[in-house]
Amino acid sequence: MTRDAPARRVTIVDVARHAQVSTTTVSKVLRNATGASPAMRARVQHAIAELGYRPYAGARGMRGRTFTIGVMLPDIRNPFFADVLAGLTEHLHGTGYQVLHGTGRNGEVIEARVTEAMVDRGMDGLVLIAPISSGAHLERIARAVPTVVVGRHGRSTVYDTVADDDHTGAHLVVAHLAGLGHRRIALIDHHETDPVRLVEMPNAVRAAGYRHAMRMHGLTDEIDVVSTTYTHDGGYLGAKQFLARPALPTAVFTGADIVAMGVLQALAEAGLSVPADISVAGYDNTAIAAFGPVSLTSVDQAGRQIGADAARLLLARIADRRTPASHLKLTPTLVARRTTAPPRL
Amino acid sequence: MTRDAPARRVTIVDVARHAQVSTTTVSKVLRNATGASPAMRARVQHAIAELGYRPYAGARGMRGRTFTIGVMLPDIRNPFFADVLAGLTEHLHGTGYQVLHGTGRNGEVIEARVTEAMVDRGMDGLVLIAPISSGAHLERIARAVPTVVVGRHGRSTVYDTVADDDHTGAHLVVAHLAGLGHRRIALIDHHETDPVRLVEMPNAVRAAGYRHAMRMHGLTDEIDVVSTTYTHDGGYLGAKQFLARPALPTAVFTGADIVAMGVLQALAEAGLSVPADISVAGYDNTAIAAFGPVSLTSVDQAGRQIGADAARLLLARIADRRTPASHLKLTPTLVARRTTAPPRL
């Protein structure tokens, strides 16, 4: 096996010559278009198989579609995104579309670069998962390519959205903890100042839901929010802040499981026991929350379902760009596990 | 904001017209090619900025490069792959290449589909992480597009490889456990029968390394392998097999952290304490292994470094397809944590 011949690709012209037909006919067969007799069809199919021909997507793109769907993920490590992606990919399986993804790495400029790269590569549709970009950027992208935005609450007339009802999710957690007898329920939040994001981003909606639910349960005075970041370290540092105080809350609600992991680690290091000394609840019901030794109470967003719905909406949008935008909102459920219990008396 | 005008893309022709030059000149400026005076250059740059022009990668691809690197991951959930991807993306940042990835989902036909899709999309280079495809398929891909294969031990003259020395890694674990005084050290393995894969796949090499290390430590008679799959469930079921026996091993080595998680869960359910009753060691040093409450002893593969090396090799391969293939082998290190301790007397 030498590496000398860079092996020219077999093209539609090669197939045409080999089958003794025109390229037009080959193209018709490829696309299942009318205007090719069964006999021709068979001849062409045979030539395609014999030569191992596969159409070149770049050239197809110049004349319309590339049969590619792009998915932007902020972070490949978040298992919730993996769930969404799995639902999406499964739904798209067998449609002829190929799914490719890129990571935005939770940075606005990198995210912009990735999404633009997808547009520039002629992708037929885009799914943006929990994007942090400005609404203006999202609309610009969506005007270029059919787009579905997942996990963000802003409504747009130009792109469809699928989101979880984060407000209800926060209510579920507060109701669960209050029902167990907790009053001093604290929240660890992702710091947010941008006014648009305060309305659109899931974390902000969860925080608002927490505040609202606390008031509903007559716990207005107990509202207690620590702002950090949605990372393991953010949770760790947030918990350290609580530990530095004279009195600990009896329960901590974090807007993401990964944050709860940081909290658990800080509490373990401080020699505190969960849930005996303090209860902890997360959000997203990721695989690690379900993992036995962790067994974190969390809110399940049904990521697969979200992904499948996003795929469905995207296909519809690709088929017809003029129907009004849909905005799906799914209802989350609480999964109570072993990190929450009644407070110590 | 209406959705009426599907907004025709700005092309090189628009830029040329706007700057009152030929498309050739615009192209020269775009590529920093010679043959354009500073004055022209400025004029064109200005027009590009004014129109917000970005070249269409599909068209570029038809004449050569698409400035896209494709990465195939078997499974987006594995944090080790995320590390590799991070190292890769960082190294490629600023090179003008855009990284897009696809998942092979640990299936041979899906993996083939993804890799072929990347070739068909005219990608300039491919990185295949722990592929399960046949060597023939890998060579076919690599002959079409510059390719680096990560985490597989087979050598090829047509693609470069970067792999961890899994044989040494397994030795590290056995030495660590034997040093603690363990003799009955069992392995949970990913079942493998294909003769080529037995030589090339990391799991098989780790298993061979385990056997070899056991013999080196005079523990030939204690060699004890349970074959399942490299998943959480695989570990869970493997541990169940041990638990059904009259006598448990004193230590379990799993070829991947995720498998160790399943083992820990099964042991916890059985009321056994780690490491008091039994020691557990994993492989890959993923984030969850480092997570405090888990604190799993594991083998660190330096994923970021692997990714960066793969990127470096790929860029070199793209620059010159005729230099002989490189095969990098990195040395892993053991990270001892709290799941391993001397056996109970």
Added chain:
DNA sequence: TCAGCCGTGGGCAACGTTTTCCAAATGTGT
């Protein structure tokens, strides 16, 4: 028998970019 129709296959012009080649303009050394 003939006009009209449909089904089949192919010619050809795009699509947006790069690259080769060429002509014109400019500069250099006598």
Added chain:
DNA sequence: ACACATTTGGAAAACGTTGCCCACGGCTGA
């Protein structure tokens, strides 16, 4: 002033595919 080298800008031909046309032939129905 002239021959000659160099620089600069542009015309045009690819690249692989699609889809609009058109031409041809066979068939239908009057």
